[in-house]
Amino acid sequence: MPYTAAETRYDADIYRRAGRSGLVLPRISLGLWHNFGEDKPREVQKAIVFRAFDRGVTHFDLANNYGPPYGAAERTFGEILRHDLARYRDELIISTKAGYDMWPGPYGDGGSRKYLTASLDQSLRRMGLDYVDVFYSHRRDPDTPLEETMGALASAVRAGKALYAGISSYSPQDTARAAAILRDLGTPLVLHQPRYSMLDRRIEQGEPSLLDVLGAEGIGAVVFSPLEQGLLTDRYLDGIPADSRAAGGRFLTTSAITPERLGVVRRLAPIAAARGQGIAQLALAWVLRHDAVTSAIVGASSVAQLDTDLDTLENPDLSPAELDAVEKALAGHDE
Template sequence: MSQLSSDHAPWTPHPARYDGTMAYRRIGRWGLRLPVISLGLWQNFGDSQPFEVQRAIVRAAFDAGVTHFDLANNYGPPYGQAEINFGTLLRTDLAPWRDELVISTKAGYDMWPGPYGQGGSRKYLLSSLDRSLQRMGIDHVDIFYSHRFDPDTPLDETMSALDQAVRCGKAIYAGISNYTAEQTRKAASISRELGTPLVIHQPRYSMFNRWVEKDPDSSEPGLLDVLVEQGMGAIAFSPLHQGLLTARYLHGVPKGSRASRGGSFASSWLDDGTLTRLRALNELAAARNQTLAQLALAWILRQPALTSVVIGASSVAQLTSNLAAVRNLDFSFEELAHIDALIAPAGHDLWQRTT
């Protein structure tokens, strides 16, 4: 990992960063607003990406009005490295503008060995938050999430850890991620009783994974319905389905792509039927003067319950292109009908993938 020299020239963000096309939406019924597109540091901010590329992406995002930077304890590689690198950028570039930033982190998935390195216990969540703050060199985050529901820990214990994080000043808001609709309703009820209401949920959501929407064949509410009911916001992760909803895979699997490396991208997604869908969606995007990725982002943001979407970026060019989605968020009835014929049905994942 290359680091910055001590004589690096100071950086000043663009003075018109809030005068562009970026829009901001409130988190549910709460006062905090997020940019409709946030920058996630999941895949491209560890040791696998040159530090100066990371710096250029973060600077370009803030210059474009992106004020929310989304992390988790185990983002890297290796685990924790994304927080370390972002902490360096805070010290060298962003520190004077800390009050303009919303920094979020999470804990729930595996982070360190042993019985206390994952889950939803108070010990793990609060220890992880302390370590995250140390890695970033800050005294608080704006949003701290329980990254996943833990069936082996009482939900009131997990929510009490979030409550303590807020009460002791190490987080301003509390949120959850990857909880079902019913788990969310229960968590929200417990949190209200504790006095630290949950304000936001971060679910997986894309054209090909619509589990958060109400299934029209079910009497049960969808997650988005529950979030509206509870006054919570929603911020979608993987809105491009790990890069599938981009032009990258229209003609197969290019060398060096995420699909060619395995991991979080399932090779089974790229069958002939999927490619046919992608090409049809790409044609519709072109008719709207958008890229396929811009279409996919705009389609999610059509939902009034959505506060923001979290995107990753491996280059400034990719970031800039995807941020341009905010220029056209409106759809005609015919466009939506055309899209519905090509994507997963409401309430379902195209491949029945769990969240």
């Protein structure tokens, strides 16, 4: 039976504008970093994507090396798109990235024009697309001039292979420089994808902070790892489950689950409960409190997990008292 999207998919206003651009994104986006490789059941993957779109999630975030193996997430999404979502293509924002290790040799990593151009072409073939909506430089390559990396992004936009240019995990200083270079090239920098969570607040720090730069430049933030790979949930409060991400040790290691961090999670639990939410929902609402944060990327291994995260948007606003309570919990003080 072919998939038909829910007619109610746009009933809830869950969208936010990306900086000063014309692009709007759902406040929670679906990331395909985990759970969309060849090691997961295709029917589960399809069910997650369909449920996301049925609930108004129009943004699907990928990268060239998401898997496993590398490229598998793009192939998976391309197959789902081809068989079930093709008629909805103009309702979707599909993003991909290049910057980390992808193939052997000197041209399969970094920020060179050679690598970024070749990688985008490969991503388009894997997904069966003529263009992606957003193409990111996945990281700042210190061995490549920033002008070359930004020039490659601008060329991709001019060639019609991407509609918008983005960067990920750049410092505040490099972000400002990248924005200036792209502005001179006539291709605005629209999105920055930094890591951000209650346990990783680097984008708030420094003079200027990354959030300061994004606000001044009119760039939207799409934050990743807002749940710290599952640590900001109730999953690890009673130990490390055998089927958990930490048990596998691939992206969340047991060394990251310290007594101090678990103490923070335990202090957050009653704040979340008083709001009628789980810890994960509180953590998502917290990162979305900034106007500069356009969207938070979540991964999901099941439809139920996705639904839990999206239910955050039914009560996303935090009161001053709740924000104060969260700050005290993060600082190690019990209410």
